[in-house]
Amino acid sequence: MANPLKPLTALGNPTAQSDTIGAVTITENPDTALASLASRLGREAEVASLAASAGVPLPGPGRAETAGYGAFWLGPEQWMIEAPFATHEDITAVLKPIFTDAASITEQTDAWVRFDITASDLPGYFERLCNFDMARATPGAATRTVIDHLGCYIIRRSLTLVSLLGPRSSAHSLHHALVTAARAIL
Amino acid sequence: MIINHPLLGPRDAQEFIYLGDAALIHRPDGMAEGALERFIPYTYLRDNPAGSHRELWYHEQGDRSWLVVTRNTTTHEITAVEMARDVARKEGRSK
Numbered sequence: 662m663a664n665p666l667k668p669l670t671a672l673g674n675p676t677a678q679s680d681t682i683g684a685v686t687i688t689e690n691p692d693t694a695l696a697s698l699a700s701r702l703g704r705e706a707e708v709a710s711l712a713a714s715a716g717v718p719l720p721g722p723g724r725a726e727t728a729g730y731g732a733f734w735l736g737p738e739q740w741m742i743e744a745p746f747a748t749h750e751d752i753t754a755v756l757k758p759i760f761t762d763a764a765s766i767t768e769q770t771d772a773w774v775r776f777d778i779t780a781s782d783l784p785g786y787f788e789r790l791c792n793f794d795m796a797r798a799t800p801g802a803a804t805r806t807v808i809d810h811l812g813c814y815i816i817r818r819s820l821t822l823v824s825l826l827g828p829r830s831s832a833h834s835l836h837h838a839l840v841t842a843a844r845a846i847l
Numbered sequence: 848m849i850i851n852h853p854l855l856g857p858r859d860a861q862e863f864i865y866l867g868d869a870a871l872i873h874r875p876d877g878m879a880e881g882a883l884e885r886f887i888p889y890t891y892l893r894d895n896p897a898g899s900h901r902e903l904w905y906h907e908q909g910d911r912s913w914l915v916v917t918r919n920t921t922t923h924e925i926t927a928v929e930m931a932r933d934v935a936r937k938e939g940r941s942k
Binding site for chain 1 (some may be wrong): 854855856859861862908909910911912930932
């Protein structure tokens with residue numbers, strides 16, 4: 662019997678939603694598996710060398726990198742690891758054997774909704790959303806800040822593309838904030 | 848107010864939560880002799896200076912690190928920001 666359960670995206674649709682408002686495009690991206698990685702006390706150097714040999718980048722404060730796996734900095738000795746959902750649905754099962762007991766790894770995939778935002782004027786758009794200074798953020802910058810009372814990660818992939826990770830259970834509220842800000846700069 | 852985070856640079860104070868006097872990181876050993884006498888001042892007694900004050904701030908909407916901020920309570924001028932972890936390590940704590 663076919664599986665009667667249908668996977669839905671964070672916004673509750675069978676496929677990812679995309680909205681274009683003026684020069685801003687907001688696209689839900691359900692194709693990323695996420696896991697947080699934290700070095701255990703005293704094992705920081707070991708984690709760094711295991712990560713380097715497995716192709717997991719561990720970027721510095723406020724930065725994101727892609728080299729095989731994607732990763733961005735969460736806090737001192739803590740990172741979020743990104744991988745394609747299709748091949749890494751069970752991402753912790755892939756990462757745990759790499760780091761053994763030198764790091765704590767927690768699955769995060771379904772904790773977050775990811776929106777990919779393209780806009781011709783990203784700084785002008787983000788000025789209306791949060792107090793993170795997009796104009797001074799070079800590609801590869803990643804940080805956590807508040808958007809409409811929601812703690813979100815902002816990753817600047819390029820001059821025109823930003824990935825935004827917000828709490829999945831508030832996906833509709835975050836989407837509403839993004840659409841409202843996009844209408845404000847029409 | 849802008850707090851110059853040692854790792855992330857200048858960040859708006861809206862992202863932070865204030866805890867209080869930085870002396871709170873000197874928590875007494877609760878199992879030692881005379882712990883009660885040390886816990887009473889630790890819990891209740893604070894200096895209330897008009898001027899330079901070392902205090903703990905938590906970057907809750909950021910990287911969730913604890914900071915020791917030296918702030919002038921009359922002008923809000925911030926003269927130093929350190930990671931609380933580094934402050935504790937300088938004092939010989941293991942973590």
